Amino acid sequence: MQIAIIRAGTGPGRGRAAGAASVARVKRTYLDAGGRAPLHPAGLAAQAAAFDDGWADPRRLHAEGRRARMLLDAAREVLAEGLACRPEEVHLGPSHTVALQHGLLGIARGRRRAGSSVVLSAVERAALHAGAQLVAERHGSWTRPARPGHDKDEEAPARPGPVPVDRLGRVDVAAWRAAVGLPGVALAVLQHANGEVGTVQPLAAAYDATQSAGVPLLVDAGSSVGHQEIPPAWDAVVADAGDWGAPTPLGVLAVRTRVRMAPDWPEDEDRWFPGGVSVPAALGAAAALRATLADREEADLHRRRLVGRLRDEVAHRVPDVDVVGDPEDRLPHVVTFSCLYVDGEALVTELDRRGFAVGSGSACTSSSLEPSHVLAAMGALTHGNVRVTLPREVPEAEVDRFADELPEAVAQVRRALGVQGL
Amino acid sequence: MIVLDARGLRCPLPVIRLASLARDSSPGDEVLVRWTDPAAEHDIPAWARMRGHTVLETTPPRPLPDDPLPHGAGPDAPAHQASGSTLVRLGDR
Numbered sequence: 001m002q003i004a005i006i007r008a009g010t011g012p013g014r015g016r017a018a019g020a021a022s023v024a025r026v027k028r029t030y031l032d033a034g035g036r037a038p039l040h041p042a043g044l045a046a047q048a049a050a051f052d053d054g055w056a057d058p059r060r061l062h063a064e065g066r067r068a069r070m071l072l073d074a075a076r077e078v079l080a081e082g083l084a085c086r087p088e089e090v091h092l093g094p095s096h097t098v099a100l101q102h103g104l105l106g107i108a109r110g111r112r113r114a115g116s117s118v119v120l121s122a123v124e125r126a127a128l129h130a131g132a133q134l135v136a137e138r139h140g141s142w143t144r145p146a147r148p149g150h151d152k153d154e155e156a157p158a159r160p161g162p163v164p165v166d167r168l169g170r171v172d173v174a175a176w177r178a179a180v181g182l183p184g185v186a187l188a189v190l191q192h193a194n195g196e197v198g199t200v201q202p203l204a205a206a207y208d209a210t211q212s213a214g215v216p217l218l219v220d221a222g223s224s225v226g227h228q229e230i231p232p233a234w235d236a237v238v239a240d241a242g243d244w245g246a247p248t249p250l251g252v253l254a255v256r257t258r259v260r261m262a263p264d265w266p267e268d269e270d271r272w273f274p275g276g277v278s279v280p281a282a283l284g285a286a287a288a289l290r291a292t293l294a295d296r297e298e299a300d301l302h303r304r305r306l307v308g309r310l311r312d313e314v315a316h317r318v319p320d321v322d323v324v325g326d327p328e329d330r331l332p333h334v335v336t337f338s339c340l341y342v343d344g345e346a347l348v349t350e351l352d353r354r355g356f357a358v359g360s361g362s363a364c365t366s367s368s369l370e371p372s373h374v375l376a377a378m379g380a381l382t383h384g385n386v387r388v389t390l391p392r393e394v395p396e397a398e399v400d401r402f403a404d405e406l407p408e409a410v411a412q413v414r415r416a417l418g419v420q421g422l
Numbered sequence: 423m424i425v426l427d428a429r430g431l432r433c434p435l436p437v438i439r440l441a442s443l444a445r446d447s448s449p450g451d452e453v454l455v456r457w458t459d460p461a462a463e464h465d466i467p468a469w470a471r472m473r474g475h476t477v478l479e480t481t482p483p484r485p486l487p488d489d490p491l492p493h494g495a496g497p498d499a500p501a502h503q504a505s506g507s508t509l510v511r512l513g514d515r
Binding site: 320322338340341342343362370371375376379380381382383384417419421422 | 433434435437438441442445460461463464465467468469471472
């Protein structure tokens with residue numbers, strides 16, 4: 001069998017779609033960079049070079065293996081610099097999701113004698129909510145064995161539910177402080193910023209609370225590293241290389257050496273991510289991060305200005321729209337809004353037809369039928385939702401074109417649903 | 423009180439039906455919306471907030487196996503789908 005790749009546009013992942021002919025005729029504007037940004041050229045170049053020098057298995061003892069090991073160590077150093085931590089604290093996994101899972105499960109197992117509850121905000125990623133549940137199931141029954149004469153159910157401390165957020169999506173710090181202070185908490189999990197709505201969390205205050213309670217804090221920085229400086233308010237942090245334009249997805253887990261952690265999976269030479277990662281992928285991710293951080297402030301100013309303008313334009317030009325997330329304390333590149341009386345899938349499809357790639361948290365767009373738990377926790381409208389995540393070098397004119405076409409796209413979807421004069 | 427049966431309707435239809443009913447009703451009227459789509463639980467309060475109505479009570483979904491769907495309630499609803507309800511007092515907008 002032959003595998004042929006036909007490339008359209010100017011380069012891999014540079015915002016040009018290689019797809020159906022009908023799509024290729026329209027000018028494409030990629031506004032869905034969250035978690036999968038257009039590939040950074042510096043990362044591509046480094047990864048290509050690493051395929052020549054670092055293809056071997058870094059665990060082997062011969063010259064080729066040692067060369068791969070050196071390159072992997074160099075990548076780890078660069079990533080550690082980007083996260084402002086030490087290289088030995090950095091572990092590389094195959095994806096952001098796996099890095100989150102292993103950080104959560106590993107710390108929970110290391111802390112199993114302290115308890116089996118995971119405190120997390122209501123707006124964390126679904127993988128973390130599922131992980132918290134798994135920890136409770138795995139370690140819940142035998143960490144607190146019933147003593148003779150005591151009913152086990154009565155003895156088990158109340159398990160804290162997800163910590164609520166306000167209308168802007170910001171975690172309630174008082175409720176957070178109370179939750180992490182409960183008995184039986186293994187660890188706490190909080191995002192640095194919410195990738196779905198852009199709101200930045202009060203990380204310093206949350207970390208102060210977990211430190212006072214003696215509970216380790218795992219921070220999900222998957223939507224912020226590369227875009228927003230992260231304060232050193234964490235015991236473990238997870239970053240997503242795909243979010244800063246690494247050529248191959250990669251999860252980065254950094255854990256302070258003081259944190260007690262134990263694998264919750266079979267032992268392996270690569271303790272935290274059995275099997276290790278591809279060395280060229282690690283080099284690509286590291287080079288892309290370094291290049292991204294080198295001109296981050298400039299790129300952020302550009303995008304922050306466009307985001308501010310787009311939020312205003314959407315609010316003024318689209319009737320019956322709910323622009324969500326904190327207007328000020330937010331990621332520089334995310335704009336999210338929900339339109340009343342609109343099917344989110346229909347709106348994404350209509351915008352796609354007009355050349356715009358956007359994301360959505362509406363239930364109508366997923367097979368699960370469950371609406372976005374983030375929007376629901378904020379009390380925001382879950383249907384008709386659109387998430388715009390600007391890539392770093394998005395031209396101003398394309399964002400303006402989006403603002404110009406959006407009102408008509410929304411009106412068209414509303415007409416199709418027979419919504420008039422509501 | 424007006425009862426709006428939106429069971430079996432997928433988002434955003436429950437809110438659209440509610441909005442058309444609100445347009446033809448008077449301020450102060452109370453509407454009880456029954457729904458099966460999980461998005462309605464969140465979207466009816468969001469709609470009310472955006473349009474100046476008040477949610478008085480939300481009853482989360484629970485299975486009602488002996489409560490068959492009415493005719494014309496939509497093709498998507500399984501017969502025993504959990505249904506919830508939301509009570510709204512209409513504002514003057």
